[in-house]
Amino acid sequence: MLTKIGTGEIIYSLRKKIQSIKFELNQLDNPPPEIPELIESTNLLRLNEYLSKTNDKKTDLLCAYEQYSAALEGLLETVFDIQNELKDVLKDIMKEQLSTIDSQSKKSSKDQKTKNIKK
DSSP: OOTTHHHHHHHHHHHHHHHHHHHHHTOSSOOOOOOOOOOHHHHHHHHHHHHHHHOOOOOOHHHHHHHHHHHHHHHHHHHHHHHHHHHHHHHHHHHHHHHHHHHHHHHHHHHHHHHHHOO
């Protein structure tokens, strides 16, 4: 059932990756200030470079979230499989207990009839 043994480590490493990308994105949080002495095209180039970096980080973050979600879905699927198996085991145990109780009550009623007949 637990063929996905590395799922916990994968989720942990993806969570760390997401945290790291968020930290890097926060470092890029503010666009560079415009410098009046520079011509407008230079300021636009600097802004474009900033936007490219933030776009790359946001793309990395989305990919990491996608992998993280897939890993969590796999883990959740495993949990549901285990839950269903446990339900089946409990049903089997209940059936065994009911049949044991039923056979004991039948034996007990036969013993009562035998005692009544002997009297």
